[in-house]
Amino acid sequence: MELDLQKGSVIPRLRDWGKTALIHRGKSITYKELIDNINSFAYLLDTAVGERVAIISENRPEWVYAFYAIWQRGAVAVPIDFMSSPEEIQYILKETEPSAVCFSSTTEQNLLRALQNLSIRPQLLNLDKLSLEVGKLQQFYAWNLNDNALILYTSGTTGEPKGVMLSFKNLLSNIKAIEKLGIATQRDTTLALLPFHHSYPLMTTMLLPLHIGATVVFIEKLSSEELIKAMKEHAVTILVGVPRLYQLIEKRIRERVEESKLGEVLIKLSGALPKGIRKLIFWKVHKSFGGHLRFLVSGGAKLPLETALFLDKLGFTILEGYGLTETSPIVSFNPPWKIKLGSVGVPIEEVHVKIAQDGEVMVRGVNVMLGYFKKPEETQRAFKDGWLLTGDLGYMDQDGYLYITGRKKEIIVLSGGKKVNPEEIENLILTKSDLIKEVGVLEVDGSLHALIFPDFEKLRERGILNMKEYIKWNVIDKVNRELAEWKRITGFKLIDRELPKTRLGKLRRFLLPKLYASAEEIKEESKIDIPSTPEWLALSEFIQRLSGKEPKPSDHIEIDLGLDSLAKVELLSFIETTFGIRLEEEDLVQHSVLYDLLKLISEKKERVQVAQVDWASILKDSPPYRLEHHPLIFRIGRLILYVFFKLYNRLEVKNLQNLPKPPFILAANHASYLDGFVLACALPERIAQETYFLGEEGYFKNPLTSLFGRLAHVITVNLDKKLKESLQKTAWALRLGKVVVIFPEGARTRDGKLLPFKKGFAILSRELGIPIVPTALIGTYESMSIKDKLPKPKKIKVVFGEPILPQGMSYEEIVQETKTRIEALLKEYA
Numbered sequence: 001m002e003l004d005l006q007k008g009s010v011i012p013r014l015r016d017w018g019k020t021a022l023i024h025r026g027k028s029i030t031y032k033e034l035i036d037n038i039n040s041f042a043y044l045l046d047t048a049v050g051e052r053v054a055i056i057s058e059n060r061p062e063w064v065y066a067f068y069a070i071w072q073r074g075a076v077a078v079p080i081d082f083m084s085s086p087e088e089i090q091y092i093l094k095e096t097e098p099s100a101v102c103f104s105s106t107t108e109q110n111l112l113r114a115l116q117n118l119s120i121r122p123q124l125l126n127l128d129k130l131s132l133e134v135g136k137l138q139q140f141y142a143w144n145l146n147d148n149a150l151i152l153y154t155s156g157t158t159g160e161p162k163g164v165m166l167s168f169k170n171l172l173s174n175i176k177a178i179e180k181l182g183i184a185t186q187r188d189t190t191l192a193l194l195p196f197h198h199s200y201p202l203m204t205t206m207l208l209p210l211h212i213g214a215t216v217v218f219i220e221k222l223s224s225e226e227l228i229k230a231m232k233e234h235a236v237t238i239l240v241g242v243p244r245l246y247q248l249i250e251k252r253i254r255e256r257v258e259e260s261k262l263g264e265v266l267i268k269l270s271g272a273l274p275k276g277i278r279k280l281i282f283w284k285v286h287k288s289f290g291g292h293l294r295f296l297v298s299g300g301a302k303l304p305l306e307t308a309l310f311l312d313k314l315g316f317t318i319l320e321g322y323g324l325t326e327t328s329p330i331v332s333f334n335p336p337w338k339i340k341l342g343s344v345g346v347p348i349e350e351v352h353v354k355i356a357q358d359g360e361v362m363v364r365g366v367n368v369m370l371g372y373f374k375k376p377e378e379t380q381r382a383f384k385d386g387w388l389l390t391g392d393l394g395y396m397d398q399d400g401y402l403y404i405t406g407r408k409k410e411i412i413v414l415s416g417g418k419k420v421n422p423e424e425i426e427n428l429i430l431t432k433s434d435l436i437k438e439v440g441v442l443e444v445d446g447s448l449h450a451l452i453f454p455d456f457e458k459l460r461e462r463g464i465l466n467m468k469e470y471i472k473w474n475v476i477d478k479v480n481r482e483l484a485e486w487k488r489i490t491g492f493k494l495i496d497r498e499l500p501k502t503r504l505g506k507l508r509r510f511l512l513p514k515l516y517a518s519a520e521e522i523k524e525e526s527k528i529d530i531p532s533t534p535e536w537l538a539l540s541e542f543i544q545r546l547s548g549k550e551p552k553p554s555d556h557i558e559i560d561l562g563l564d565s566l567a568k569v570e571l572l573s574f575i576e577t578t579f580g581i582r583l584e585e586e587d588l589v590q591h592s593v594l595y596d597l598l599k600l601i602s603e604k605k606e607r608v609q610v611a612q613v614d615w616a617s618i619l620k621d622s623p624p625y626r627l628e629h630h631p632l633i634f635r636i637g638r639l640i641l642y643v644f645f646k647l648y649n650r651l652e653v654k655n656l657q658n659l660p661k662p663p664f665i666l667a668a669n670h671a672s673y674l675d676g677f678v679l680a681c682a683l684p685e686r687i688a689q690e691t692y693f694l695g696e697e698g699y700f701k702n703p704l705t706s707l708f709g710r711l712a713h714v715i716t717v718n719l720d721k722k723l724k725e726s727l728q729k730t731a732w733a734l735r736l737g738k739v740v741v742i743f744p745e746g747a748r749t750r751d752g753k754l755l756p757f758k759k760g761f762a763i764l765s766r767e768l769g770i771p772i773v774p775t776a777l778i779g780t781y782e783s784m785s786i787k788d789k790l791p792k793p794k795k796i797k798v799v800f801g802e803p804i805l806p807q808g809m810s811y812e813e814i815v816q817e818t819k820t821r822i823e824a825l826l827k828e829y830a
Contacts, residue, residue: 013725019186021210023234024061031213034064040132041069046123047099051139052151054093054122056080056111057104059192059218062127064206066102067196074141076100077150078163079197082107089114091161092153095374105129108202145169150371154325163373164199170328173366174203175211177348181296181335183238183319186213190238191230193222193245199329200299204240225253229419231290239293242300243307246318250307253285253314270313279315286315294721295319295336304405308341320344322404324390326382327351328367331390332402343401352404360408361394393421396526410509412443420448420487422509428448428482429489433475435459438499441489442512450476450492451516453499460547463586463721467558468494473747480750481786488750493519496556529553534608535601540575542613543594553595557588562680566760569724574613580606586721616767622728627736628710631689637712638688641681649783649796653682654829658800662690663734664771665761667818669754669826670743672780674791679741679775680712682798691739694730719746719760736771744818748800752781754823762814766806774801774818776825799829 017032029037041062047053051612053070055077057063070077078096080089082104089110093101100123103111108126115122143149150173179186190209194201209216219230230236257263270278279286286293296311298320310319322344323329331353334345347353351365352767365385371379375625382389393411394404406423413419422441429439429450438453454467464470471492480488493516499510500515530536531553547561557563563571568588576582581604591597601700645651668675676693683691697716700709715733717726733740741765745755765772779796801821806814 008496019173019213020215021213022061022064023215023595025218025220029061034210036070036134037061037065037117037132038068038135040505041065041130042072043133044125045069045073045075045100047073047075050076051099052076052078052096054078054080054096054098054101055103055197056082056084056107057102057127058082058091058106059196060104060127061218062102062104063131063196064210065132066125066127067206071143071149072141072155074143076148079150079152079202081153081197082195084110086110086113088161090118090164090388093120093122094118095163096151100125102127143168145172148370152202152325153198162375162378165373166199166328167368170367170369171203171207173209173350174328174348175332177350177367177754178208178330179212180349181333183297183333183336184208184212184214188237188294189215189217189234189292190240191227191236192216192218193227193239193241194300198300199325200323201240203329204297204299224248228289231293235292236290237294238297238779239291239295240288240297240299243303244301246296246298246303246311247307250310253761254310255276257282257285267310267313270315271309275315275317277315278313282314296597297321298373299323305342312341322392322402324392325558326369326388326390327363327365328369330367331361331363334401340397340399340401341405343397343403344584346400347402353396355395356384356389358408359393359405359463361390361392361402361404363390364388365789398506412441412448412712414443414448414486422448425450425483425487425489426481428479429475432478433471435462435464436475440499440507440509440512442509442516444491444513444516447490448488449516450489451499451512451519452492452494453497454494456496460589460592463589466568469565477747477750494558495519527733533596533598533602535605536579536598538608538610539575539594539601542578542610543571546570551594553593555594557594557597565719565723566758569618569727570613570615572724573618575601577611577613578607578609579604585723591744614767615763618724619731619764619767622731622735625715625729625732627715627733627738628693628713629689630711633711634689634713635685638681638685641677645678645681645796648793649779651678651682652795652797653800654797655800656684658802659684659687659773660771660803662687662739663736663737664739664773664803665765666691666739666741666773666775667744667761667822668741668775668777669822670745670748671752671777673786674780674784674785675743675748675777676741678777678780678796679796680701683739690737691741692733693741694726694743717742723760727764730764731768734764734768740764741784748786749781750786752785754819757815757819759811760813761808762811762818765804765814766809766811769806771803771805772814772818773803774821774825775799776801776822776829778826778829797829799825 017030019031021031021034022029045053052263053075055066067077077096078091091822093114097120101111102125105126105128107324145168147167148165149168151165153161153163172633190205194205196202196206205216217234217236219226228725257267266281270281273603294317296316296318298318303320311318317336319334319339319533320335321330330348331351332345332347334340334343340565351367354362356362368388391408392404393406393408394402396402406421411419411421413437425441426439430436435455435458436452437455440451441448451472454471459467476489476492540551543561546567546581547563549561555561568585572583572585579601581601591600668679680688692713692715694717695709695714697718700706700716715729717729719726730740742761744757744761746758747755764770776799779794782796783796784791804817
């Protein structure tokens with residue numbers, strides 16, 4: 001039994017008149033009733049062959065009657081989104097000039113408003129007020145397969161809607177190809193979840209099921225409760241949805257399955273088991289969805305691989321496909337007998353796919369549209385040498401399976417002409433850390449930036465003190481190392497809410513620039529009253545002086561107030577001197593919102609006595625620190641290094657006369673892993689024996705590296721979680737008359753250019769009255785950049801600049817002067 005579109009007819013080849021075609025509000029509508037109602041509706045239509053008829057209604061049986069009745073009369077169907085605004089409806093009506101419009105009471109008001117400023121006067125048919133008389137129309141118009149069957153409107157790249165003209169031949173090619181895959185038969189039942197004005201649900205939940213004699217179930221309300229209820233009551237066998245639906249299903253099932261440790265273990269192990277065993281293990285999950293589901297069909301957007309893998313582990317069969325309105329809509333589909341999760345399948349019968357040189361997916365076949373309605377120039381631009389340009393980027397594997405990687409129109413073209421696919425970088429960032437929930441990559445001032453929505457709860461659980469610094473070096477930097485220079489993220493902002501997305505879960509990229517520009521201001525309005533307690537007055541006044549912003553109790557000390565690690569050290573010192581509470585830097589992780597911090601202070605305070613806090617007092621309180629010194633071993637090590645660099649890198653040292661008598665800070669650019677070793681052997685013996693190097697304590701924890709650190713004059717520091725202790729250790733060494741090597745950038749350069757300078761060294765210099773020797777390391781990056789595993793024989797120079805005396809200078813002035821001097825040395829001696 002089928003609706004025989006091939007002959008232009010909607011009269012089925014009868015085998016079972018009583019077979020249920022549609023189910024609506026618990027009532028079954030047989031195929032005989034369906035055909036009778038279509039004929040009766042066609043009798044009501046006052047339209048001529050070739051004219052257009054619009055449908056503006058939510059999914060319902062009358063939508064189906066109207067659609068097929070339009071074809072019975074030889075007219076062209078124009079489905080319109082029932083949620084369209086009057087302006088959007090007006091645009092389509094003005095362009096298509098329909099002779100009739102079918103609508104519901106829900107859409108009536110917007111339709112009438114749209115018609116007010118139009119000259120057309122179509123026949124109006126309210127689907128809620130129809131009286132159908134059976135048997136009124138027995139004849140039907142015989143269509144030519146190449147005739148236009150319907151016009152579906154889709155947004156163009158400029159935002160102006162375009163009407164896609166599809167022929168009967170286009171539609172039949174999709175129906176026949178999917179039918180041959182054996183995915184669905186007349187014994188199947190599916191749900192009409194998605195609106196029929198979209199090509200994907202129109203084909204998969206109306207045209208195809210009714211063509212093969214299957215059953216379509218309507219649900220009144222799109223909610224999880226109604227969905228589950230309908231699937232159980234009507235034994236739904238095929239669920240057609242979009243990725244967002246399956247992500248919600250995944251979340252719900254995860255919550256249930258992973259409530260027990262056994263469930264977690266079974267999920268992890270089930271991937272290696274046969275599908276039948278998986279389905280048996282998780283039979284209760286299948287039962288909750290009615291127990292009859294054969295396939296979960298996904299389309300309309302890219303299905304996250306993680307979601308597909310999870311549902312597959314439960315024993316569900318996920319079939320993902322790909323297409324667009326211009327291809328009727330299906331281009332490719334995963335055959336049930338050979339599914340590749342992550343792929344959108346193989347091209348269907350009589351459809352050919354080619355990947356252009358720039359990665360764009362191109363399609364040719366009987367499914368490709370007639371063109372855009374009344375837009376010949378747009379139609380011409382949509383094709384190249386007979387191939388439809390989809391606008392999507394992708395590739396095909398050796399088995400002919402298609403993979404979609406992004407949208408061409410979303411490609412970012414940088415000022416230098418380089419092209420970047422933001423989705424590729426976003427996926428890479430998300431795979432690097434589970435501390436990031438969402439990320440959006442965009443172009444800002446000629447380079448790539450990112451908006452990041454972190455998982456604040458996980459950050460707190462793991463004791464991450466400085467979120468921005470942690471994400472910068474442990475996520476963004478790791479990603480950048482894997483990317484070409486022009487693809488690297490050069491800046492990012494943290495936000496405290498989800499990124500803007502469409503109803504299908506697609507990122508609304510055009511909103512990202514505005515969101516990025518105002519990201520610091522984005523936050524929920526505080527529902528907490530401003531306290532008037534002495535604790536709040538003292539704390540808020542200090543924080544305002546520290547951050548330059550007026551604090552609110554709901555402010556996050558980092559995201560909202562912008563307190564960096566140094567500012568947090570000052571804050572902790574203020575809390576200790578003013579309230580008598582000694583907190584560790586890690587304590588701010590658990591109390592990073594001012595309200596929580598205030599509550600902690602109020603509970604534990606010993607006093608409220610505002611005291612002056614400055615870096616001089618913080619550094620003065622530094623406890624004794626033992627500096628390891630093994631002169632003979634250190635001297636031998638320096639000699640070995642000197643010989644190596646002299647012979648292999650032709651080491652050259654300039655301006656030794658600029659080195660003052662210790663103590664002083666040697667501030668150098670950080671270009672390579674070699675930098676510390678080069679400086680150690682470049683200094684004169686008398687100064688080298690008094691010189692110490694700061695080293696991240698994480699590198700010196702095992703016995704071997706710990707021994708090396710003690711022998712090599714390394715002061716171990718932890719700038720993420722123990723910044724105060726690290727600065728105090730350094731201050732102690734300087735007070736003992738030592739030289740300390742500090743790299744103000746805090747990390748090695750990624751591209752040979754200087755990174756921003758941190759001001760920790762400037763604080764030490766000014767508060768201790770210690771001079772700074774700006775030093776340029778030239779050639780170390782070329783010899784061994786962060787990407788290299790072994791040094792190359794490139795020439796290296798070490799150039800010492802004239803000392804900078806900190807007296808009378810601010811921290812910022814010291815930082816800027818040091819950076820300017822190093823830049824000048826690099827330029828002069830390069």
